[in-house]
Amino acid sequence: MSFCIIIYNYNYNNGLDMTLTEKTTFATFNQASINEIVDYSNSLNGSGIFAHSLQLLKAETDTLLKTPLDVPGQGEAGSYEHNKHKSNYELMDACAKLYLFNGSSEYRDTIRSLLLTYAERYLNMPFHEQKNTNPPGRLFHQILNEQMWLCYAAMSYSAIKSTLSAEDIDAIENRLFKPMIEMFTVLYGHDFDRIHNHGIWAVAAVGICAITVGDTESVRKSIFGMAGDGEKGGFLAQLAKLFSASGYYIEGPYYHRFAIRPVCFFAEAIHEHYPEYDIYNYKDQVIGKTIKALIYTSNPDGTFPALNDASRTMNIDDEGAKAAISIYFARYGKEESFAATAKKQGTVWLTPCSLELCKAVDAFEGKAEVRWPSVELFEGDHGERGAQGFLRSANPDKPVSQAIMAYGQHGMGHGHFDALSITLFGDGHEYLREYGYGRWVNVETKFGGRYLDENKTWARQTIAHNLVTVDEQCQNHFDHKLADTRFGKPHFFLKDGNVQAMSAFANEHYDEVEMQRSVFMLELEDFDQPLIVDLFKIDGDKEHQYDYAVHYKGQVTNTNFEYQSKVYERHVLGKANGYQHLFEKARGKTEDNAIVTWLQDQRFHSWITSGKDGQIIFAQTGANDPSMNLRSEDCFILRQFGSDHLFASVFETHGFFDEGSERCNGAYGQVKSIAVLSHSDDASVVEIKYTAQGVNKKVVVCVSNDAGKDENSSHEVKVAETTYQWTGYMTTILTTEG
């Protein structure tokens, strides 16, 4: 019997001991812990990261406090009113921290004044008009925002409650907080148990507020769900069902970092008020696992990869990610890499829970950086529904190179149809890129900041990603219900040494077409940055059109083939499934090996492919975009016709360009060619030729294509006079040509 079941049954059988004591002054921590971190910070005479973070918050907040407080009426997303209600809860949260750690009554008075104004007006505000499936609130157009408001307002309130008069408390609790709790648990009670990132905000908001106002029954609902069984709803059910065994969150890192905030807040509140539930050990430490999974998804520049609908810029400076790092450090273990990252971030989450992290950062003498190990994050309750693979280079003296492959689940309503898609990141930027979502978040003049039509027609389509699109169709016919039933099949993930690799199958995403992608990261002495070898194997039932897409940014500086540019007019590349958004810029034919080199920022990137008789189409977004909603972005597509095909490619990062100082070198890469020596259902063998310091060399890469083979299987492939034998999933052979 696993640990999670014990905890679970304990809660369920025994119910809640709801004796609310004085310690509930603070929702998520106690006075002793405040004293402890203040003492620590003071012992450094203001030089530590906690004091620095507090100073920054104080400076920002003091500036904001120069403007008179305002509690406006209602407005659309992105409107002044919407933004003001949001900034009001952020202001209260900042003031609560400053009051607790700084002590100035001005901050306490600001919270009190805002809460009393809201209490005075709240019940007189009508509900917003409901415009989509999300129920409307009184402050915001959807209750998600209202729940976030409540969560922060209640935490802020808990920081000043002991200073308030009975009259103030009566007004705030009875005319604001309790009606809100009732709205979420009664009026919208049917929505309260929904297992979803919105749901976890609902339970955290109600739970934290209920602790603060002493509403035992609502605390119970928040933890155990409306039915009280801990299974159909509530925090425990959310934790159990939202996160996979590896901690990965099905909707992807963008939504994960949003969901992690209420997880952290409510977990701390439960930890503080109901330590007997041992929340941090619940379900085999699911909170710790999901924190680590979230943080480990982040790119080497701290941004989260745009897996599924996502911004390209959301990053680990987000409050949820910062809270998660602090909580991991305090409740699970002192991960040195987290201290390195917090040091790079320069600030920490301002709660007592950050004490251990602050100590580690203040004492940290290593390189301040974002550097994670290679990880394979399995999906599904038992890791049975594919995975997301992250390969990272190991050399600590160089910037991190990273290859991500998506071979897990679809991601529900926010999922992109991109099984086996990859992104590549190296030397400071993503160079095989995700478009991210089709949305200008919170920009009022862009459909109120909501998802745009182009999110469906472009961003979520297969062709908008770095993989093969079959017959200009979208995977799973753009049917997300269907897609949710399917997932990738991991083949192998090898993360040790100078040759790392991952491989997976996706056999159900196109009708009658099976796919396998194998990605290798080779850290060779002859190259400044790792070589990425990409073998995309595709087996169709009959002849199909296969479009291998590379989404890049920057300027093409060289190709080794001729192409015809569309000089006078550009036409749309296709009719649907994302192709209707692409203008064709130019088209060429591949004879043997094709090379495209482009310059992004200060680096050249070359793509070398073995394609014969293929077409290379350069394209740009912008077609069928009547409201200029899409960013103008570039890609090229290698188009092949056939039933079975192996797209064998190498990506090389090389050279340097700095326009400001007019320095440039290495505009040509070292890789000269890639050739498929052998290719079958059992295995593929490819040969990469390159020149380093004037010497010709080659690397042969052998990979198992058979899902039935494992690390103990032996393979043998004959190519002319040479026999390649290996045991396991793959091997590489480096030789110098005679």
Place this chain on the structure above:
Amino acid sequence: MSFCIIIYNYNYNNGLDMTLTEKTTFATFNQASINEIVDYSNSLNGSGIFAHSLQLLKAETDTLLKTPLDVPGQGEAGSYEHNKHKSNYELMDACAKLYLFNGSSEYRDTIRSLLLTYAERYLNMPFHEQKNTNPPGRLFHQILNEQMWLCYAAMSYSAIKSTLSAEDIDAIENRLFKPMIEMFTVLYGHDFDRIHNHGIWAVAAVGICAITVGDTESVRKSIFGMAGDGEKGGFLAQLAKLFSASGYYIEGPYYHRFAIRPVCFFAEAIHEHYPEYDIYNYKDQVIGKTIKALIYTSNPDGTFPALNDASRTMNIDDEGAKAAISIYFARYGKEESFAATAKKQGTVWLTPCSLELCKAVDAFEGKAEVRWPSVELFEGDHGERGAQGFLRSANPDKPVSQAIMAYGQHGMGHGHFDALSITLFGDGHEYLREYGYGRWVNVETKFGGRYLDENKTWARQTIAHNLVTVDEQCQNHFDHKLADTRFGKPHFFLKDGNVQAMSAFANEHYDEVEMQRSVFMLELEDFDQPLIVDLFKIDGDKEHQYDYAVHYKGQVTNTNFEYQSKVYERHVLGKANGYQHLFEKARGKTEDNAIVTWLQDQRFHSWITSGKDGQIIFAQTGANDPSMNLRSEDCFILRQFGSDHLFASVFETHGFFDEGSERCNGAYGQVKSIAVLSHSDDASVVEIKYTAQGVNKKVVVCVSNDAGKDENSSHEVKVAETTYQWTGYMTTILTTEG
């Protein structure tokens, strides 16, 4: 009789006293000055900017020295060989500084080793094949690079000469330096006197080298020219002829910062070895003026505006600009703004000459920033050939806003056909943008890093700039000889107070079409950033097509008019003069006031215009670009037909967007409309309506259009019941609507 004549005659009449003394150990400074700055730096225990700069140079250089030295053969621009010869002189220069200030013999040995290797091989290298009008060298394809090599090599040599054996000196001087001097003054003697940025490198290189090797005759040629008259060539003639009375350099800041380096180096050498020539007072302090003019052209982010052929990223961190700032501080005056800038830069030019600047930076307590006053830099020997106008906002608490207008000379072979063009810079970025040059500098795979055809066909064309193009033609028929004879006519430049303004005429740049542009920078309390009012008056002889172009970057987030997007295909906008590079994206019609709002980085920018019956065409570069040489950039064009027209526009910067933190506000601007109330050859009156904090307000802007009027002239314009009366060039009237 002016000061410059006295100095000039003195030199000419008295010739040179060429007693080379021991102090020639160093080309550009002496031991006492080294001791002085080292003593100062040591007094700070390594905390000052000089020590910091030296540490950075040491770290970079020590890394480079881990790689074995190499003196390769010949190669094209951008090739390994080309880059290596360049990096070798940079390495010698770094080693010379480190040897002088740090004393380690490793640096001295590196210089010696490189110079001896060059001495051994130089005369055995054949000359490059000549490919254009630039004479070829032995190391480089054009002698400009060879002169730069010599200049740095000679300075480096001077730092170690006293430590070398007679044999070493014989080899280096007789097999390397003296043959180089001979090449430049004899073989290419016909080119030595050319008044040009290349010419100033030639005289500086030969002059500095000649001082170092004791070649009196070549020093004379370098200062006074081949004929020795100081008029037709040599440093004095270059100084006298290259820079205008204001110090502005005709080719623009990009070439100016390149020309300033040899000016600084050779001036310091002359100052050191021939103080009797009082070089820093030569020609009414032309060196100081030209330094100030160069630095004052720079944008608030330190980049140089891309006036004429220029990179968009070249900036004041360039060695020439840093040297110039140090020299100004040491030889002319302690400009506090230069100390603020050097503090922001964080490093200084590593020579004894930087002592005064270092002291000022180390003691500086103000804001480290790049902030210059509004300046009008006149062109021509006596300021008679137009000017470049730079308006800058005055509020020290806000980021600098800047408007630049080009109404000076054409700029010779590197000139752009853009008289009356403007750029606007605000809150950290240029938002009315220059394309810059059509060139991927030093990128070997882009035509060897040289200027591309598209530089002529796009970058230099009128339509590629922010102004009005008449009948899809280029100004001055793209004839640079013709253009060099023409220039703008300044009308006024008013730089005091909250309303700054500049106005100029360009009446010869199109046949039978006269133009006047007036640009106002209004710093109003109601606006976070200054409003820019742009009145472009155009008087044609008959009906013409007038295209007012706005080159922007980012995403259009809103327009107040309908437009039809080219959804399935895009066609080229025109046939020639740059139009052949534009694809039409969309087209709309203006009814009354047109507004376009776009988002660039974290800011919204709105353009509000009064155009009636106009067309607005959204376009993008990319047509007729068969080698993908152009960057893909956006613009929109307001097209009007008529003989006389006033384009009246406002640019408003507003709001805030940060995708990473998902904050957004102010997506709509406050300005609602602009209307032309009256417009004649005498004056224009326009009215701008806006709403601030719910209150409707208006600003009326009145401007004189008559070149015959001045600051004492009175104007009277009747509009319905209102009479606008003012004295001088312009006035503004702010009112709140009743």
